[in-house]
Amino acid sequence: MIQKKICLLGAYAVGKTSLVLRFVRSVFSESYSATVGVRIYKKEIGLAPWGIKLIVWDLAGENELVRLRTSYLRGCSGYILVVDGTRPATLEKAIDLQRRAFQTLGPVPFVLVVNKNDRRDQWSIEAFALDDLRESGWTCLRTSAKTGEGVELAFQILAEKLIDAHRAATAS
Amino acid sequence: MAEPTDKPRTADQRLIEALSPTIQHALRRSLRDERRAWSEALYPIMLPSVRMAVWAAFHEAVESLNRLVEASLSWRSWQWRLEAWRRRKSFAEVVLLRTLVYRVEQVLLIHRETGLLLHSVASKDAATKDPDIISGMLTAVQDFVRDSFNGGQESPLNELRTADLTVRIEQGPWAVIAAVVRGYPPAELHATLTAAADLVHQEMAQELREFDGDAGRFVRARSILEGCLQAAYRTPPPSSYRKLWVLAAAASVLLVVGLAMFVQQRLRWSDLAARLNAEPGIVVTGHYDSGGKHVIEGLRDPLAADPAQFMADAGIDPARAALRLRPFVSLEPALQLARAREALSPPPGVALRLEADALSVEGAAPRAWIRRLREANLAALGIRALHLASLRDLDAETLRQAMESEAIRFEPGSSRLSPQQQQRAEKLAALLVDWAKAARELGRDPRVEVVGRADRSGDAAYNLRVSEERARRVRDLLAASGLPEEIIAINAEGDAAARGADNGEDAAYRTVRIRLSGDSAPSL
Numbered sequence: 113m114i115q116k117k118i119c120l121l122g123a124y125a126v127g128k129t130s131l132v133l134r135f136v137r138s139v140f141s142e143s144y145s146a147t148v149g150v151r152i153y154k155k156e157i158g159l160a161p162w163g164i165k166l167i168v169w170d171l172a173g174e175n176e177l178v179r180l181r182t183s184y185l186r187g188c189s190g191y192i193l194v195v196d197g198t199r200p201a202t203l204e205k206a207i208d209l210q211r212r213a214f215q216t217l218g219p220v221p222f223v224l225v226v227n228k229n230d231r232r233d234q235w236s237i238e239a240f241a242l243d244d245l246r247e248s249g250w251t252c253l254r255t256s257a258k259t260g261e262g263v264e265l266a267f268q269i270l271a272e273k274l275i276d277a278h279r280a281a282t283a284s
Numbered sequence: 285m286a287e288p289t290d291k292p293r294t295a296d297q298r299l300i301e302a303l304s305p306t307i308q309h310a311l312r313r314s315l316r317d318e319r320r321a322w323s324e325a326l327y328p329i330m331l332p333s334v335r336m337a338v339w340a341a342f343h344e345a346v347e348s349l350n351r352l353v354e355a356s357l358s359w360r361s362w363q364w365r366l367e368a369w370r371r372r373k374s375f376a377e378v379v380l381l382r383t384l385v386y387r388v389e390q391v392l393l394i395h396r397e398t399g400l401l402l403h404s405v406a407s408k409d410a411a412t413k414d415p416d417i418i419s420g421m422l423t424a425v426q427d428f429v430r431d432s433f434n435g436g437q438e439s440p441l442n443e444l445r446t447a448d449l450t451v452r453i454e455q456g457p458w459a460v461i462a463a464v465v466r467g468y469p470p471a472e473l474h475a476t477l478t479a480a481a482d483l484v485h486q487e488m489a490q491e492l493r494e495f496d497g498d499a500g501r502f503v504r505a506r507s508i509l510e511g512c513l514q515a516a517y518r519t520p521p522p523s524s525y526r527k528l529w530v531l532a533a534a535a536s537v538l539l540v541v542g543l544a545m546f547v548q549q550r551l552r553w554s555d556l557a558a559r560l561n562a563e564p565g566i567v568v569t570g571h572y573d574s575g576g577k578h579v580i581e582g583l584r585d586p587l588a589a590d591p592a593q594f595m596a597d598a599g600i601d602p603a604r605a606a607l608r609l610r611p612f613v614s615l616e617p618a619l620q621l622a623r624a625r626e627a628l629s630p631p632p633g634v635a636l637r638l639e640a641d642a643l644s645v646e647g648a649a650p651r652a653w654i655r656r657l658r659e660a661n662l663a664a665l666g667i668r669a670l671h672l673a674s675l676r677d678l679d680a681e682t683l684r685q686a687m688e689s690e691a692i693r694f695e696p697g698s699s700r701l702s703p704q705q706q707q708r709a710e711k712l713a714a715l716l717v718d719w720a721k722a723a724r725e726l727g728r729d730p731r732v733e734v735v736g737r738a739d740r741s742g743d744a745a746y747n748l749r750v751s752e753e754r755a756r757r758v759r760d761l762l763a764a765s766g767l768p769e770e771i772i773a774i775n776a777e778g779d780a781a782a783r784g785a786d787n788g789e790d791a792a793y794r795t796v797r798i799r800l801s802g803d804s805a806p807s808l
């Protein structure tokens with residue numbers, strides 16, 4: 113089984129840690145404790161020889177004081193950009209982070225998720241805001257770490273992309 | 285796009301924003317003292333092993349040390365005993381803590397660029413943590429130190445330390461060797477690790493350069509890493525003459541109480557005989573003094589408790605006793621159970637219970653062991669019935685998770701299987717057949733639900749039809765591969781999952797997945 117390092121990127125408190133915990137341990141907590149530095153998790157999906165072991169680096173979110181340590185991105189095969197659907201500025205942050213991740217990693221696969229989909233009453237990201245991104249080839253989906261909606265799918269889609277990229281690289 | 289400032293914030297968000305600078309500040313302050321920062325970053329890794337290690341990790345070593353130290357009536361050993369009593373630890377644990385010089389518990393070979401684990405070895409019985417995670421954490425700490433302390437130059441970090449664990453790190457151009465050491469490693473360990481790192485780079489240069497996530501090629505590093513699993517213990521130092529007067533004083537006190545103890549001894553023998561007799565599998569037929577020893581006669585099932593332990597518990601010197609217990613086979617339930625346990629050697633996580641000749645097996649076991657259990661000659665053990673309702677098949681559970689996370693994919697509007705997806709489905713089918721067979725062997729009622737889905741590119745009726753065709757296609761393949769047809773059901777979900785999503789046209793919705801049930805025990 114091959115293993116790949118992936119990262120979660122996004123503004124602070126968008127739900128990066130919550131998404132990983134939902135994915136890896138099927139749990140969710142309402143209480144917030146900011147990630148300091150980085151925490152690492154792992155999960156295997158699928159069956160060998162198609163299966164893959166994901167080593168997930170959950171990075172501290174960016175705010176005015178903490179900036180992303182691009183050194184944590186080294187050797188990363190793909191990433192998930194996380195946006196909080198109730199805070200429009202987190203989408204801009206995600207786009208900015210993607211640009212910087214691209215500078216460090218080049219064109220590796222990634223997926224953008226708009227999280228907290230269970231709070232549609234407080235939703236403030238316009239539906240069309242993602243259309244431009246989709247047109248330029250981004251994969252965007254909605255998730256909720258709270259209900260679990262879309263979480264598995266997001267990681268699975270990224271995993272499939274990683275496997276495709278891996279095959280393409282070994283074939284050449 | 286709107287800034288968050290022009291919409292009202294929730295109390296949570298305000299709190300989060302207020303706290304963030306504090307957290308940053310705390311982090312920065314902790315960096316002033318490098319060592320503290322490192323050990324904080326490593327704390328989550330180390331803590332569980334620190335807690336568990338003392339008596340779980342080294343009991344082989346403790347065993348021999350214990351005998352050695354108990355035999356010598358040194359002042360130190362009494363100090364240790366006192367300490368053990370005060371700290372509510374066993375004497376052996378304290379001895380271990382005081383005599384261990386160092387032991388390499390785990391050696392990891394880590395790919396430098398990605399922080400992925402290439403291979404790892406651990407010393408026997410060491411309480412180690414998941415090496416994949418340690419590997420990542422160590423790499424993260426290195427990255428962090430590199431950024432924070434020397435402006436992006438090569439890392440100088442070659443040692444991390446907590447209260448009693450040290451991590452020695454040896455950097456190579458492509459890979460890093462890390463040794464997790466309990467106690468204080470000697471300087472020579474550094475040379476061993478350097479040599480190991482050199483060797484790995486020499487022997488596996490090409491594999492290291494080409495590493496793309498497949499760690500399978502690095503099993504060859506095993507023997508090199510095992511060479512780093514070293515340990516040393518210190519024997520307790522000789523007792524100090526200055527403390528001899530204490531021993532002399534103790535001796536005279538012993539003399540005074542000697543007489544009282546003699547009387548007590550007589551009572552102890554009777555008590556011991558009674559307690560042995562009450563023990564399942566031991567029958568005492570008589571006890572008397574003979575030739576300066578106390579003779580205890582009777583019968584003992586070889587699987588019954590060890591009488592020596594009873595003597596130790598009663599504070600009786602085994603040299604003063606002569607046990608004449610002839611072997612016999614006891615039919616008491618406790619002995620019957622012990623015999624079953626010995627014959628079946630249940631894996632950890634499995635409990636055996638015996639009630640009226642019926643054996644209940646509970647917990648989770650690997651499939652191979654369950655098969656052996658089914659084939660065992662239980663009648664020979666005096667067992668008439670076997671209850672497996674609370675036994676879970678570990679392999680089936682792992683397999684089940686993996687199978688449920690598989691998806692067979694289709695081209696838009698098509699229910700045809702591409703050669704690659706066909707192969708994928710066949711592999712899944714083979715595993716399902718196996719899974720269903722194992723579940724039936726345990727008397728369960730396995731069910732396979734084949735769930736077809738479509739993206740939302742057509743209208744709802746069309747999508748429903750496509751999803752059903754897909755599910756049928758896979759169902760037929762499963763049945764043709766030998767999965768009993770009566771346990772398969774199909775479920776066409778159409779575009780239900782895709783409809784609510786932004787990316788409803790995505791390939792992720794053109795799938796067939798399976799849902800499994802009926803393999804676990806009915807909950808009581």
Ligand SMILES: Nc1nc2c(ncn2[C@@H]2O[C@H](COP(=O)(O)OP(=O)(O)OP(=O)(O)O)[C@@H](O)[C@H]2O)c(=O)[nH]1
Nearest residue numbers: 125126127128129130142144147173228256257258
């Ligand atoms: N309602 C709802 N709350 C969520 C969801 N995901 C996360 N949260 C909450 O949002 C808060 C922040 O979540 P975290 O997962 O810690 O956020 P993070 O992105 O890891 O934050 P940093 O580590 O600071 O970067 C917590 O209070 C979570 O309970 C979600 O899907 N729905």
Ligand SMILES: [Mg+2]
Nearest residue numbers: 128129146147
């Ligand atoms: Mg976090």
